[in-house]
Structure formats: C-alpha cells, structure tokens
Amino acid sequence: MEALLRTALRMTRNQGDAEDLVQEAIVKAYRNWDKFEPGTNCRAWLFRIMTNIFINEYRSKSRSPVSIDVDDIDENYLYGQLASLGPENNPERELFNKILDDDIKKTIDELPDDFKMVVVLSFIEDFSYQEIADIMDLQLGTVKSRLHRGRKLLQKQLYDYAVKNGYIKERTR
Incomplete structure (x- = not known):
C-alpha cells in the first residue's frame, strides 16, 4: 500500500489526488478480483490498474508534454x-x-x-x-x-x- 501511495504521489504531485488515485485503484482491483490471474504478480497488477486510472483520468487534467532534446548529454x-x-x-x-x-x-x-x-x-x-x-x-x-x-x-x-x-x-x- 505504501508503494502505491508513494508512486501515486509522484504521478499526481498532490497528496489528496494521490490518496484518491490509490483508493480508486484498490476499489477497481476489488471489483475486478475475478479477472486477476492466480500465479501472476499481484503487485504489478495493482500498479497497472493505478497507472491506467492515472492515464485515463488524472493525466488529461495535467500539463501538456514537454519536448526535450537529450541527445547531446554525455550519459x-x-x-x-x-x-x-x-x-x-x-x-x-x-x-x-x-x-x-x-x-x-x-x-x-x-x-x-x-x-x-x-x-x-x-x-x-x-x-x-x-x-x-x-x-x-x-x-x-x-x-x-x-x-x-x-x-x-x-x-x-x-x-x-x-x-x-x-x-x-x-x-x-
């Protein structure tokens, strides 16, 4: 649960939105538990649900993508x-x-x-x-x-x- 919240906070940059995102992900996972395939990575499944919710709902509210040229950086x-x-x-x-x-x-x-x-x-x-x-x-x-x-x-x-x-x-x- 901590990992979900930590990642949600990085996604949303807002404590309240992060908590809402995690709550929505947990509720959606609970409602769709019958679709979870036993033997697969439950943690990754929860993160996938949360990421999809973020992409579909929260990201559309945020700023537009930034274009950055990183080719000249000595990596x-x-x-x-x-x-x-x-x-x-x-x-x-x-x-x-x-x-x-x-x-x-x-x-x-x-x-x-x-x-x-x-x-x-x-x-x-x-x-x-x-x-x-x-x-x-x-x-x-x-x-x-x-x-x-x-x-x-x-x-x-x-x-x-x-x-x-x-x-x-x-x-x-």
Missing part, C-alpha cells in the same frame, strides 16, 4: 563516477540510496510524465523492465528507451548537485 560520465561508489555496481540505485532527498525527489518529479513513471517504477519501486512494460502497457523496447532517456535527463539535472555534495569530482574540461 556515461556521471554513471561511471557513481558506479565506483558501491559494491552493487548499480549507479542508479547507489545514487538514490545515498542522496534520495528533497532535491532528488523534486528532480524526479520534474521529469516528463512518460520518463518519470519508468524511472520511479524501476529505481524506486524496483520493478523489472518486463513488469514495467506490463504495468504501463508498453513494449519492452519502449521501456528501455524511456529509462535510458530518463537517466540522461536525471544525469544532466543532478550533475551540479552531485559535485556540490561531493558524490563525484568535477569533470575537468
């Missing part, structure tokens, strides 16, 4: 630096485990919705690529692409933060 520098910080050799998780504070949450919240959802479900809720594809009703390649672009956007936004807080050394130009 390997920050992640290469962060990879050396932790034994799991997973730079995304290492970054979020070390510095998931208000600035980081704000940066994630500012991502375009399509990228934000994939980033939240992968980095914070720890869903696999396939589970994210199932939850969001996307092709696996689309999930990978959005996660890649989301990483690039986060890296660009978090570079100065990481240098300022001593997580990486400033790149010499």
Whole structure:
C-alpha cells in the first residue's frame, strides 16, 4: 500500500489526488478480483490498474508534454563516477540510496510524465523492465528507451548537485 501511495504521489504531485488515485485503484482491483490471474504478480497488477486510472483520468487534467532534446548529454560520465561508489555496481540505485532527498525527489518529479513513471517504477519501486512494460502497457523496447532517456535527463539535472555534495569530482574540461 505504501508503494502505491508513494508512486501515486509522484504521478499526481498532490497528496489528496494521490490518496484518491490509490483508493480508486484498490476499489477497481476489488471489483475486478475475478479477472486477476492466480500465479501472476499481484503487485504489478495493482500498479497497472493505478497507472491506467492515472492515464485515463488524472493525466488529461495535467500539463501538456514537454519536448526535450537529450541527445547531446554525455550519459556515461556521471554513471561511471557513481558506479565506483558501491559494491552493487548499480549507479542508479547507489545514487538514490545515498542522496534520495528533497532535491532528488523534486528532480524526479520534474521529469516528463512518460520518463518519470519508468524511472520511479524501476529505481524506486524496483520493478523489472518486463513488469514495467506490463504495468504501463508498453513494449519492452519502449521501456528501455524511456529509462535510458530518463537517466540522461536525471544525469544532466543532478550533475551540479552531485559535485556540490561531493558524490563525484568535477569533470575537468
């Protein structure tokens, strides 16, 4: 339940709307329990229901999509630096485990919705690529692409933060 609320809050950016979204998802899941296939991932099923409700109802109320050119971002520098910080050799998780504070949450919240959802479900809720594809009703390649672009956007936004807080050394130009 906490994971649903946490993700709903990231989707809606409003506590009341997030609580309403979770409530609607739980009610819809209860009403459609007979459609749940035993042996499948119940958690992913609940997230899929919530995501669909958000897409169909809440997202239409929000701002229009933002177009951002991220092709000129050097994606390997920050992640290469962060990879050396932790034994799991997973730079995304290492970054979020070390510095998931208000600035980081704000940066994630500012991502375009399509990228934000994939980033939240992968980095914070720890869903696999396939589970994210199932939850969001996307092709696996689309999930990978959005996660890649989301990483690039986060890296660009978090570079100065990481240098300022001593997580990486400033790149010499």
